[in-house]
Each structure stands twice: as structure tokens, then as C-alpha cells.
Amino acid sequence: MASLSLEGVSRRFGPTTAVDRVSLEVADGSFVALLGPSGCGKTTLLRLIAGFEAADDGLIRIGGDDVTGLAPEARDLGMVFQSYALWPHMTVAENVGFAKALWTLPKAEAAARVGAALDLVGLADYGRRRPAELSGGQRQRVALARCFAKRPRVVLLDEPLANLDAHLREAMLVEFRRFHRETAATFVYVTHDQAEAMSLADRIAVMNGGRLEQVAAPERLYAEPATAMVARFVGAGQLVPVTVAGSVGPGRLAADLWGCRVELRGDDVTGPATGCLRPRDLALADGPDAIPARLAFSTYQGGFWHLELVPEADASQRLRLESDRPPPAPGSRLGLAVRDGWVLPGR
Numbered sequence: 001m002a003s004l005s006l007e008g009v010s011r012r013f014g015p016t017t018a019v020d021r022v023s024l025e026v027a028d029g030s031f032v033a034l035l036g037p038s039g040c041g042k043t044t045l046l047r048l049i050a051g052f053e054a055a056d057d058g059l060i061r062i063g064g065d066d067v068t069g070l071a072p073e074a075r076d077l078g079m080v081f082q083s084y085a086l087w088p089h090m091t092v093a094e095n096v097g098f099a100k101a102l103w104t105l106p107k108a109e110a111a112a113r114v115g116a117a118l119d120l121v122g123l124a125d126y127g128r129r130r131p132a133e134l135s136g137g138q139r140q141r142v143a144l145a146r147c148f149a150k151r152p153r154v155v156l157l158d159e160p161l162a163n164l165d166a167h168l169r170e171a172m173l174v175e176f177r178r179f180h181r182e183t184a185a186t187f188v189y190v191t192h193d194q195a196e197a198m199s200l201a202d203r204i205a206v207m208n209g210g211r212l213e214q215v216a217a218p219e220r221l222y223a224e225p226a227t228a229m230v231a232r233f234v235g236a237g238q239l240v241p242v243t244v245a246g247s248v249g250p251g252r253l254a255a256d257l258w259g260c261r262v263e264l265r266g267d268d269v270t271g272p273a274t275g276c277l278r279p280r281d282l283a284l285a286d287g288p289d290a291i292p293a294r295l296a297f298s299t300y301q302g303g304f305w306h307l308e309l310v311p312e313a314d315a316s317q318r319l320r321l322e323s324d325r326p327p328p329a330p331g332s333r334l335g336l337a338v339r340d341g342w343v344l345p346g347r
């Protein structure tokens with residue numbers, strides 16, 4: 001198994017800088033998710049690591065060795081594509097055994113590896129079928145088995161669940177965690193789905209416009225977004241203008257929000273700043289400290305209502321929250337309490 005290290009890696013396509021000076025350390029055996037919106041450079045970064053794309057600048061090391069300039073086959077990686085990339089004319093077992101890494105092995109050993117890989121993905125009895133005779137989820141498992149039969153040090157996965165329905169995706173998430181445990185390989189998993197990234201990865205690297213915005217454990221990324229982009233993209237953060245008055249304890253700040261006093265989490269920020277409020281940080285409230293707002297609209301979501309409120313102090317803002325009580329008519333005046341929130345570092 002091996003660590004993976006990127007140092008100032010860039011890739012330009014004409015005027016587009018698809019990957020812009022990315023530096024990232026992935027520890028041996030860890031699971032990193034590359035998360036970001038469409039077009040932010042995730043696939044390009046994965047292809048650079050795999051060697052299908054050449055970097056214009058920077059250094060890529062696998063297990064401490066510089067692999068810049070090495071062909072994909074020489075990098076000892078497994079890659080799983082969104083499209084599965086199976087050969088239609090080959091059986092499942094032939095597809096799994098097709099990796100170049102297996103050609104040089106004695107026949108019996110190669111066959112044993114294919115058997116073990118199919119076992120791992122629960123397709124031991126499907127070796128003689130062809131891809132066309134399998135469901136989407138089974139095809140994805142064949143692609144995974146083909147990757148694991150090579151026993152690569154690093155496994156790269158590009159949106160491997162994008163073509164599967166929600167139910168199957170859920171089941172495959174459990175399998176990915178199991179594969180990771182059982183293979184002990186280093187995983188880099190590309191997705192634009194934050195729930196997938198959160199549930200799988202030890203660390204999430206958020207990409208935006210070719211650059212890394214923040215690299216952190218899922219809980220930290222959610223609780224302490226470093227930038228406005230991360231705050232919005234992960235957990236539907238709503239950004240509001242606050243003025244921080246001072247500290248009220250370790251990691252806690254007193255701030256003014258539209259003339260009301262709120263307490264938020266944050267470090268070393270004073271004066272004008274940006275607060276990140278998640279829908280679940282907000283609640284309806286009465287009393288003198290509540291922020292006056294009007295209900296713009298509500299929708300029933302099954303068990304709870306989704307509300308959108310406009311604070312009276314700033315008609316350009318919309319605040320979303322959830323409530324388990326039937327809301328009043330649109331236009332009604334309501335009070336809003338801020339139960340939790342985070343002050344972004346810097347402005």
C-alpha cells in the first residue's frame with residue numbers, strides 16, 4: 001500500500017486551468033473524497049494521478065516515489081470509472097482478469113485472484129455471464145473486482161455510483177467501506193454528492209475552480225467551513241453579515257445579527273464578519289431576543305415543514321429552516337432564534 005502526495009499540480013487546457021496548483025497529502029490506507037461542483041476539475045485531477053493526463057506543473061509521488069512522467073500501467077493504481085468500462089464481448093471473469101498486472105502471473109494464480117476478487121464483490125457465481133446479462137449495480141461490482149484483482153496500492157474512483165438508483169447507491173456505500181477495510185489500499189473517491197463523501201471518507205478535499213478550498217474530516221468540514229464556498233456547498237450553509245463583539249469563552253463569540261445578539265462558534269475574529277447558519281441551526285421563537293422575520297413560504301416535507309423566512313432588517317436575505325409544527329399563513333410575522341452557527345475566518 002502507499003501514500004499519495006501532490007505538490008503544486010496544475011493542468012491547463014487552452015485558456016482553462018482545470019487543476020490549479022493543487023497540493024494534497026493522502027496518508028497510506030486512508031480514504032479521501034474529492035468533492036466539488038461540476039467542472040471544478042475532479043476528473044482531471046484523478047486522471048493526473050492515474051497518468052492519463054500529464055501535469056503542466058507540479059510533482060506527484062506514490063509511496064514516496066516520483067511518478068511524474070510514468071505511464072499509467074507503471075503506477076500500480078486501480079481506477080474505476082463512472083461508465084464501468086467493461087468489455088462487452090468478454091465474460092465477467094475475463095473482464096476481471098484482463099488487467100495487465102495479471103498477465104504475467106502463472107495461470108492458476110491469476111485465476112485464483114479473479115475468483116477472490118469476484119468473491120469480494122459477491123459475484124462468485126457470475127463469472128461466465130457477459131456484462132449485458134447483469135444489472136447496473138452488478139456491472140459496477142465487476143468494475144470494482146477488476147480493480148481489486150490487480151491489488152493496486154492506490155484505488156481511484158470517479159463517481160462510481162452516479163449511474164445507480166438511490167437504493168442501490170445506499171447499498172454500495174456499505175460495500176465501498178468494506179472494500180476499503182479489506183484491501184487496506186489508499187482510496188481517492190471523486191463525487192459531487194456531499195452525503196456520499198461524508199459517509200465514506202476520512203477526509204474530504206473540496207475543489208472549486210481547479211483549486212482546493214479546504215481539506216478536513218467530514219465533521220470539521222461541516223462544523224467549521226473555511227470559506228464561503230465550502231459553507232454553501234456542504235450542508236446548505238446560509239451566509240449572513242454579523243459584527244463580532246468579542247469572545248464569550250473558548251471558541252465562542254458574541255455577535256450582532258440585524259440588531260439582535262447571537263452566540264456563534266468561531267476563533268480570532270472581531271468586527272464585521274460572515275456567519276454560516278445551517279437550516280437546523282435556526283428555530284422559531286418568541287421573546288425579546290428573537291429576530292423578527294416574515295414567512296415567505298412553506299412546504300410540507302413529510303413529518304416536518306420547510307420554511308423560508310425573510311428577516312425584517314434585510315429584505316434581500318432568505319433563511320431556510322425546518323419546523324415540526326404547522327406554519328402560519330405566508331406573510332405572517334415570526335421570531336427566529338439562532339441556536340448554533342459558525343463565524344467564517346477572515347471575511
Ligand SMILES: Nc1ncnc2c1ncn2[C@@H]1O[C@H](COP(=O)(O)OP(=O)(O)OP(=O)(O)O)[C@@H](O)[C@H]1O
Binds near residue numbers: 016017039040042192
Ligand atoms: N480534454 C479537455 N480539453 C479541454 N478542456 C477540458 C478537458 N478535460 C476537461 N476540460 C475542462 O476542464 C475543466 C474541469 O473538467 P473536469 O472534467 O475535471 O471536471 P469535473 O469536476 O470532473 O466535472 P464533473 O463533475 O462534471 O465530472 C472543465 O472546465 C472542462 O471543460
Ligand SMILES: [Mg+2]
Binds near residue numbers: 044
Ligand atoms: Mg468528472
